[in-house]
Amino acid sequence: MFKEILGDAFPVIEKAAPVLATILGSPASGVIANAALKAVAKKFDIEDLVTDALPKAITTDPDAETKLSEVEKSASDFFKEHGIPLPSHVELNLTVKADFNKVT
Numbered sequence: 001m002f003k004e005i006l007g008d009a010f011p012v013i014e015k016a017a018p019v020l021a022t023i024l025g026s027p028a029s030g031v032i033a034n035a036a037l038k039a040v041a042k043k044f045d046i047e048d049l050v051t052d053a054l055p056k057a058i059t060t061d062p063d064a065e066t067k068l069s070e071v072e073k074s075a076s077d078f079f080k081e082h083g084i085p086l087p088s089h090v091e092l093n094l095t096v097k098a099d100f101n102k103v104t
Contacts, residue, residue, distance in 0.1 A: 008055060012064055020040070
């Protein structure tokens with residue numbers, strides 16, 4: 001979902017925090033990915049997610065891997081506390097409904 005937005009920063013996230021990368025890179029994780037992105041931004045003291053400030057901070061901060069690992073640990077702890085399995089892959093179940101009587 002946010003892989004393109006994060007650009008060159010995404011491989012840094014994949015290396016330091018693979019579960020976090022799964023959440024941020026998944027097209028189907030919407031709310032969770034948005035919360036994860038905000039948590040990463042907060043860790044890097046970035047408020048404006050519209051600019052390229054976050055990818056720049058991740059790729060230039062010498063402590064980026066540590067910060068990303070800390071965010072991932074917090075997310076993992078939250079999932080475990082609430083009995084949610086850690087995301088290692090995304091399952092997408094779609095239901096398509098069509099009402100052909102309304103097609104004009």
